Amino acid sequence: MTRRSIIAGTGSALPKRVVTNHELAQTVDTSDEWIVERSGIRQRHMAGEGETTSTLAIEAARKALTAAGIDGSQIGLIVLATTTPDQTFPATATIVQDAIGSNGGIAFDVAAVCSGFLYALGVADSMLRAGMAQRALVIGAETMTRLLDWEDRATCVLFGDGAGAVVLETREVAEDGPGILTTHLHADGAHNELLYVDGGPSTTQSVGHLRMKGREVFRHAVVNLADVLGNVLKECDLSPADVDWVVPHQANQRILDATAKKLGLPPEKVVVTVDRHANTSAASVPLALDCAVQDGRIKRGDLLVLEAMGGGFTWGASLIRF
Structure with a gap:
């Protein structure tokens, strides 16, 4: 146990x-x-x-x-x-x-x-x-x-x-029972200028606007997400074939497709809500998770990988038996 x-x-x-x-x-x-x-x-x-x-x-x-x-x-x-x-x-x-x-x-x-x-x-x-x-x-x-x-x-x-x-x-x-199996988190502050808000209490004393260099963010996202997904699976001695569902951050359909392809995951295993909700930042992953639970796709016992990347850059993944 x-x-x-x-x-x-x-x-x-x-x-x-x-x-x-x-x-x-x-x-x-x-x-x-x-x-x-x-x-x-x-x-x-x-x-x-x-x-x-x-x-x-x-x-x-x-x-x-x-x-x-x-x-x-x-x-x-x-x-x-x-x-x-x-x-x-x-x-x-x-x-x-x-x-x-x-x-x-x-x-x-x-x-x-x-x-x-x-x-x-x-x-x-x-x-x-x-x-x-x-x-x-x-x-x-x-x-x-x-x-x-x-x-x-x-x-x-x-x-x-x-x-x-x-x-x-x-x-x-039990060892093969439900729960969070592992979570890997990362950050790299060197890329602050690629995705940020140009304001804040200690600089302008006001909220600014979101700024993003989309092409560069896309490139980093595909590499970082594929790496962290591979790492959480490796830690638990699992492969992409063992995964029932990937619940990704819903930033862009092209990022979802490219990440799945890099890992060799079939598209039908990826929960997609970006078409309906767009990018909801920190809300994205739990919103997509709940949608897939509510419509019956995700069931008890399924092996899930949750993953996301955002400004900072920050990124991470969690392997969960639901």
Whole structure:
């Protein structure tokens, strides 16, 4: 027997407003054909009045709690990954904590952009196995459209808003039982200028806009993601053929295709939601995971690989038996 963090429930939330490529083309110098060809995106959800990172996170958290069959008072740890917190401080995780009634436990935010959920998952798993709590909520939530420069047509069409959450619970399981098997995380700050926001409290005292050099990001993403996926499989003496589902960060359909090809993974094993949700940064992986759980593709016992890369650069992967 071994002690592991298992995924007891998943949940997600999306803003009410859906913006298609055609609608976006009414105000941005672009077209549906141009966006689909370069990214695979057909629509995205955009937060409106009264919809914030915390409201989306709270909705996703409540759904995950319901799926796990527990209430908020049983959660001892909340780790929320976001690039777009409601406030500079306090942490958005504390807003979620109060809303679900888990006051008194641990709650904090993690900032690793599109890799944020993987970072949050790794931190929560380590803390649970260290005995700091028995159950955790791990959330990725973003309102990325509020960071966009709508005159930057190459970038503004790529992002959307949303949230996803999982409930983790520590249990004693058999070696071939469920739970997080391993998580690998990396960062390389030398590439800051390729994907960043040009503002912040200590420089401009205001929030800036997202800036990205897409061609260079694409090149690094394919190499880094293929490497980290290979490493988590190697650590557990597994091969791509053993994987039931890859749940990747939904940045760009071309990155998803290229990464799968580099690893020799069939496309039908890759969960894809980028066409419906666009790039929701830290929300991307848990949102895609919940979609595949809800539609019945992902089942108990399946071997999953979650992976992401984002600004920083940060990247990582987690191998999980669901």
